[in-house]
Amino acid sequence: MDRFETMRLFVRIVERRSFTLAASDLDLPRSTATQAIKRLETRLGVRLLQRTTRHVSPTLDGEAYHRRCVAILADIEDAEAAFVDARPTGMLRVDMHGTLARTFVLPALPEFLARYPGLRVHLGEGDRWVDLVREGVDCVLRVGDLHDSSMVGRRLAMLEEVTCASPDYLARHGTPQSLADLDGHVAIGFLSTATGSIIPLEFMEAGGLRQVTLPSVVSVAGAETNTALARLGLGLTQVPRYHVAADLAAGRLVEVLPDLPPRPSPVSLLYPQSRQLSPRVRVFIDWVSETFRARAGDGVRMS
Template sequence: MDRLDVMRLFTRIVERQSFTLAAQDLEWPRSTATQVIQDLEKRLGVRLLQRTTRHVKATLDGEAYYRRCIAILGDVEDAEAAFSDAKPRGLLRIDVHGTLTRHFVLPALPAFLARYPDLQLHIGEGDRLVDLVSEGIDCVLRVGDLQDSAMVGRRVALLEEVTCASPAYIARHGNPESIDDLTEHVSIGFVSSASGMTLPLEFTVNGNVRHVALPSTLTVTSAETYVAAAKLGLGLIQVPRYHVQADLAAGTLVSVLPDFPPSPTPVSLLYPHSRQLSPRVRVFIDWVTQELASSQKNV
C-alpha cells in the first residue's frame, strides 16, 4: 500500500481518536485500517497508538510520527497544487453558521462543486465550539469575535448590523431618537453560545462603541427565533442587515436609531494550527471570501 495513504490513515486515526471513524472518513474497511496500522508499527518497530475501550491515543513516538506525517502530507499537497492542472480533491468537512450559509453560501454552492468535481463536501451546522481535530473537521465558518489559540483564523467578511423592532412595538414604546431614550424600552435577549451570557445592545456614538443592557422578558439562543420574536413585538433586536432586509423592505420590521449603528460583525474561517492549509481548504476559503464580498454588495 502507498505510504502516503498509510500516513493519511494514521493521522486521521490520531485526530479522530478512533479506528472506526477514521476508516469511515477515508472510506476504508475497519479491518483493513487495523491491519495497516499493525503493519506500520511492525515496520517502524515502535508502538504508535494506545488502544482503550473508549478511544485511541498516540504514544510519545506516535505524536512525533504524527507531526512528521502532517508536514509531509502538507508538502505533498502543496507540491501537487503548484501545477496548473492539479485539482483539489477529497472530502472537505466544514462546520458553519447556518443562517449565514443558507443566505450567502448555499445559493452559489452548485457552481463551486461544478468547478471542483473531485471534491466532496460535508456541512455540519451550529454555533457551538467544536474540536476541529478530534471531530475530523477541516474548517469552521463563524460569526463574531473569536479567540482560540488552537486555530488559525482568516476574516472573510464584515456584516453590517442594524437595530430594529416591529411597528407594533414602536407604537407601544415610541421610536427612540437617542440612546438616552432607551430607558423605557426592552430588548429580546440573545444568549451567546460561547459565553452563555446575554449580549448587550451595542451602539456607535461619536466613533465610540457604547453597550446598553436593556431588560428582557424573553431570551433566546436561535437567530431565527430572535427575528421571529421581534416581528411579534416583543422587543428590540440587533442583527446583521442581510438577515432582516426583506422584513425592513416589507415594513414588518423598522430600523431603530440608524444614526447610532452597532459595530459590524466579523465573519471568520478557522482551521487547526496543526494542519497546513490544504488545497481543498484553500480553494474553499478563497471562494467563500469572494462570495460573501460580492453578495453583500446586493444587501
C-alpha cells in the same frame, strides 16, 4: 495501502480518536484501517496507539510519529499544489451558520462543485463551538470577533448590523429617537457562545462605541429564534441586516436608531493551526471570498 496513505490514516485516527470515524472520513473499511495500523506498528517496532472500547489515543511514540507525519504530509500537499494542473479532490467538511449558508453559500455552491468536480462537500450547520480537529472538520465560517488563538483566521467580509423591533413592540413601548430613550425598553437577550453571557447592545456614535445592557424577558442562543422572538414583539434586537432584510421590507420589523448603528460584524473562515492549509481548503477560501465580494453592497462590506 502505501506509506503516505497509511500516514494519512494514522493522522486522521489521532485527530478523530476513533478507527471507525477515521476510516469513514477516508472511505475505507474499518477492517482495512485496523490492519494497516497493525502493519505500521509492526514495521516500526513500537506501539503507536492506546485502544479501549470507547477511545483511541496516541502513545508517546505515537505523538512523536504524528508530528512527523503532519509535517511530511503538509510538504507533499504543498509540492502537489504547486502544479497548475493539480486539482483538489476528496471530502471537504465545512461548518457554518445555517442562515449564512442559505443566503451566501448555497446559491453559488453548484458553481463551486462544477469548478472542482473531484470534491465532495459536507456542510455542518450550527452556532456552537466546533472542535475542528476532533470532529474532522476542515474549516468553519463564523460571524463575530475571533477569540480562539488555536485557529488561523482569514477575514472575508463585514456584515452590516441593524437594531430593530416589531411594529407591535414599538406601539407599546414607543420608538426611541436617542440612547436616552432606551430607558424602559427591553431586549431579547442573545447569549454569547464564547462566554455564555448576554451580549450588550452596541451603538456607534460620534464619541465612539456605546454598549447598553437592557433587561430581557427572554434570552436565546440561536439566531433564528432571536429573530422569531423579535417578530413576536418580545423586545429590541440587533442582527445582521441580511438576516432581516425581507422582514424590514415587508414591515414585519422596523429599524430603530438608524443613525446609531451597531458595529459591523466580521465574517471569517477558520482552520486549525496544527494543519497545513490543504488544497481543498485553499480553493474553498478563494471561492467563498469571491462569493461575498459578488454580494458587496447588499448589507456586505469587503474587509
